[in-house]
Amino acid sequence: MPFPFFADEPSARVGFAGNRLDRLSEKRGDADWFARQLAVPDARFILYAGDRPVVSLRDAGRLTATHDRVVADRLGADLAAPVLLGFDTGSDLATDLPGATPWFAAETRLPPEAIEAEEREGGPFKLIDLRSLAMQGVLPAHEMGAIAQARSLLGWHESHRFCSRCGQPSRPAAAGYRRDCPACGAQHFPRTDPVAIMMVTDGENCLLGRQARFAPGMYSCLAGFIEPGETIEAAVRRETWEEAGIEVGRVTYHASQPWPMVSTLMIGCLAEAVTTEIRRDEEELEDCRWFSRAETRAMLDRTHPDGLFAANPYAIAWHLVRAWAGA
Numbered sequence: 001m002p003f004p005f006f007a008d009e010p011s012a013r014v015g016f017a018g019n020r021l022d023r024l025s026e027k028r029g030d031a032d033w034f035a036r037q038l039a040v041p042d043a044r045f046i047l048y049a050g051d052r053p054v055v056s057l058r059d060a061g062r063l064t065a066t067h068d069r070v071v072a073d074r075l076g077a078d079l080a081a082p083v084l085l086g087f088d089t090g091s092d093l094a095t096d097l098p099g100a101t102p103w104f105a106a107e108t109r110l111p112p113e114a115i116e117a118e119e120r121e122g123g124p125f126k127l128i129d130l131r132s133l134a135m136q137g138v139l140p141a142h143e144m145g146a147i148a149q150a151r152s153l154l155g156w157h158e159s160h161r162f163c164s165r166c167g168q169p170s171r172p173a174a175a176g177y178r179r180d181c182p183a184c185g186a187q188h189f190p191r192t193d194p195v196a197i198m199m200v201t202d203g204e205n206c207l208l209g210r211q212a213r214f215a216p217g218m219y220s221c222l223a224g225f226i227e228p229g230e231t232i233e234a235a236v237r238r239e240t241w242e243e244a245g246i247e248v249g250r251v252t253y254h255a256s257q258p259w260p261m262v263s264t265l266m267i268g269c270l271a272e273a274v275t276t277e278i279r280r281d282e283e284e285l286e287d288c289r290w291f292s293r294a295e296t297r298a299m300l301d302r303t304h305p306d307g308l309f310a311a312n313p314y315a316i317a318w319h320l321v322r323a324w325a326g327a
């Protein structure tokens, strides 16, 4: 039965999208089934050393972040508590269980320094941070989605080892998608933190800002965490008001992006301004201004006369800007 995957939508074009693993979430509660998947001889493993995935060369000089069991053992993968990411549905996008290949995520017990020392001596493995991988585009798109999924889940386990209700140690369950507390019986689930990111426009102009930590010349869409009790639209209006003093009217959804630093979901919106006078939050933003459509296109193409540019193509901000500028 084909696993549903649709490539022709804005969310499919951002970095860390393209995850085509069939998660089979309905089976996760069966511990015996999980153990059988872990024993599948050709299972693949995404391995993290700290916050960086292990990558290696595969055929035809391309890189991969999925490894076989021999590599997982060699790097000391912690297989006591791996996360089942899902089943590779292959290039034909069809799941053919039980023949499909399970993909797992695990931490390595080898410290990052040991892997780096091996690499310096010509070893086959590299550690590359997620931003660099996204920027360089050196991994297949479907692996980028899976390494994002792996990073978020492994990061959640690492920082949620104790029950938040009673403080006792909790333990992984449901193929890595839950932690159970043996002391009080509480069940804890992985979190996803929503961030609203918005392309605020006023007719032929759009509002972009820059934080002091951005690369010189880079401008991007305003963004902020959605707070408890807020709709996406309300968060877009509040953040735009707080950061730029601009009132926003109509808000429409455009696309989303998993952002694995560590568990964020970027929710990209188009937002229509109803005022134009900027009152910038000087702590949040180093600059914030209106750009014309022509200037914005030059920023996307990196032909702006002042060297200004609009985010990076792996980031949803770039796609929001392009959706409006029509470049």
Ligand SMILES: [Zn+2]
Residues within 6 Å of the ligand: 163, 164, 165, 166, 167, 168, 181, 182, 183, 184, 185, 186
């Ligand atoms: Zn507890």
